[in-house]
Amino acid sequence: MGVKWLDEPEEHDYDAAADYLSMLAEAAVVTSTVDALKNAKPVQRKAKDILRAARLVLLPESNSHVRNDLAKISDGKRLSPILLVRGQYALSVRMEVADGYHRVCASYLTDENTPIPCRLVSWQDAGATGSVPGAESRDLLR
Template sequence: MEQKKIIKWRSKPEKHDYPAAASYLSLVLGQQAAENAAVELESAEMSEFPAKDIFRASMLSLLGVSNSHVESDRAKIIHGEKLSPLLLFRDKRNGKVVIADGYHRLCAVYTFDENAMIPCKIAGPD
């Protein structure tokens, strides 16, 4: 793991993140449920979780720095650019958190600091 960097975040997700989340979630939930989840994400409050906990809850593996999207997000961090918060969905059926948008950003942040607090919005059943 590399030296810790100060990671800057936008105060809220970018508008294009919600359709991207709906597109991904449509593969997991179906079209209507994904659209409903995206609407729920837009109105969700901001929260934050440690990067390592999001990884554990998602059951995904870390993408390497050779991934072009991770590399791009790492460059943004190095240059002090703000990243968009993650959009997460609780998948109770499978007992995990789905990273609806922001997987590459999470991987990039993790390479600098696995304990970094990641701002996000989370939707789905409590």
């Protein structure tokens, strides 16, 4: 059975994205980025490519959240689209899965080539420093 998706992310997904992103960036940047996600046009990306771009490991079926999403897939329930924030290749900053990591993993375990509906935006500067969250840690590793 294939993965079915909702047309739009659920409102609580944006709240979860903001909570996660708040650990990476200042409040104004997070607010602007989440607002951009809300207004972004849907795109489709494959589960395997999302995991690679975000440099994330595939969570196993034994993970409780992945298991719950796999059960939803099996029951024919629709999953919420994924919220992504683009990294910067020139700075070796990875893409962030702002919300939906477990759904990506469940989709991958179903079929790694499953097209996943996403909202994909770049970090929004909000008039701050113009830096990309995560770039500082990359510079420290040099």
